[in-house]
Amino acid sequence: MNRSACLIFNPVAGQGNPEQELLEIRALLEPTIDLDIHFTTEEVGADQLAYDAVQRGVDEIIASGGDGTLSAAAAAVINTNIPFGIISRGTANAFANALGIPDTIEAACQTILQGATRNVDVAYCNDRPLILLAGVGFEAETVEKANREAKNRFGIIAYILAGLQQLGELQNFDVEIETEEKIIKTSAAAVTVANAAPPTSVLAQGPGGIIYDDGLLDVTIVAPVNKAGAIAATYHLFQSASSGNAVERDDIGYLRAKQFKITTDPVQKVVLDGEIVGTTPIEVKCVPAGLRVFVPTVEEVEPAEKLEGLPNLVIELKNPPESEEETGG
Numbered sequence: 001m002n003r004s005a006c007l008i009f010n011p012v013a014g015q016g017n018p019e020q021e022l023l024e025i026r027a028l029l030e031p032t033i034d035l036d037i038h039f040t041t042e043e044v045g046a047d048q049l050a051y052d053a054v055q056r057g058v059d060e061i062i063a064s065g066g067d068g069t070l071s072a073a074a075a076a077v078i079n080t081n082i083p084f085g086i087i088s089r090g091t092a093n094a095f096a097n098a099l100g101i102p103d104t105i106e107a108a109c110q111t112i113l114q115g116a117t118r119n120v121d122v123a124y125c126n127d128r129p130l131i132l133l134a135g136v137g138f139e140a141e142t143v144e145k146a147n148r149e150a151k152n153r154f155g156i157i158a159y160i161l162a163g164l165q166q167l168g169e170l171q172n173f174d175v176e177i178e179t180e181e182k183i184i185k186t187s188a189a190a191v192t193v194a195n196a197a198p199p200t201s202v203l204a205q206g207p208g209g210i211i212y213d214d215g216l217l218d219v220t221i222v223a224p225v226n227k228a229g230a231i232a233a234t235y236h237l238f239q240s241a242s243s244g245n246a247v248e249r250d251d252i253g254y255l256r257a258k259q260f261k262i263t264t265d266p267v268q269k270v271v272l273d274g275e276i277v278g279t280t281p282i283e284v285k286c287v288p289a290g291l292r293v294f295v296p297t298v299e300e301v302e303p304a305e306k307l308e309g310l311p312n313l314v315i316e317l318k319n320p321p322e323s324e325e326e327t328g329g
């Protein structure tokens with residue numbers, strides 16, 4: 001018997017050709033999965049469609065669109081144990097990159113077809129679901145500047161341009177961060193609470209890699225004293241993300257905990273999974289293993305050696321594998 005799934009599809013996401021992309025998804029999935037396809041509209045979002053699918057008791061939910069669509073759909077699936085598939089068609093595809101899911105349509109569909117799932121953490125920020133991260137300060141301002149028109153024209157460059165523009169207006173604020181164990185007071189230009197984060201979310205990279213199934217959230221505090229410091233700190237965070245090593249600069253701090261209360265003076269804008277949702281104060285709580293997502297069965301491992309192509313190459317195995325006769329097989 002075929003599998004069945006509700007496919008939630010944003011027909012205006014990304015810079016590609018959505019009609020063509022839907023045909024490709026159907027061609028890949030429908031031989032194995034009966035798809036009940038629902039389109040998002042300006043009025044009815046992915047959250048509502050996913051919530052309705054949960055109420056109908058569907059077997060699987062697949063969302064396809066940009067990060068906005070994926071996060072909204074995922075939010076409705078939290079704590080339902082319904083396997084959730086994602087097919088990214090957005091600008092940054094942070095959701096897929098953070099969870100190690102391929103971001104091409106073909107590989108994303110293959111991941112869903114393979115059927116392996118993994119439980120990952122999610123979080124609530126002031127009672128709103130959060131899959132990736134909550135940004136306070138700098139990031140929220142950047143998101144506001146990278147508007148729809150700019151994103152359509154420049155794609156991911158819109159975020160970078162907006163970030164550079166924002167650097168010129170960098171302003172520190174006082175912040176109080178409270179965990180179950182302590183209260184930290186400092187000043188910062190950006191505070192990021194990450195449940196999961198792709199390497200491109202540099203402001204979340206204090207610990208040098210975010211673990212998305214440890215039941216904990218990671219806070220990174222970036223507090224540069226001037227514009228040059230901000231550029232140096234950003235570069236250091238970028239290196240940290242690439243190397244997987246934690247940061248080592250006085251103007252960057254990080255800590256891990258199950259929950260955080262963050263208060264600022266003055267009040268700062270807050271962005272959740274790429275959308276501006278309000279202002280501080282915020283309270284963020286981890287929901288361990290709250291989302292069951294389709295993930296690739298085999299993680300791509302860097303090859304440990306590469307010898308082919310060397311001149312006059314001869315390789316002798318010192319301990320050849322035992323033959324079948326010897327093992328009695």
Ligand SMILES: Nc1ncnc2c1ncn2[C@@H]1O[C@H](COP(=O)(O)OP(=O)(O)OP(=O)(O)O)[C@@H](O)[C@H]1O
Binds near residue numbers: 014015065067070093
């Ligand atoms: N049929 C539709 N017509 C117009 N707008 C829509 C429709 N469906 C969804 N939307 C809007 O699309 C937005 C979500 O877009 P999404 O994040 O999925 O793609 P994107 O913006 O292209 O991706 P990215 O954020 O990576 O650039 C929401 O604001 C939603 O209201």
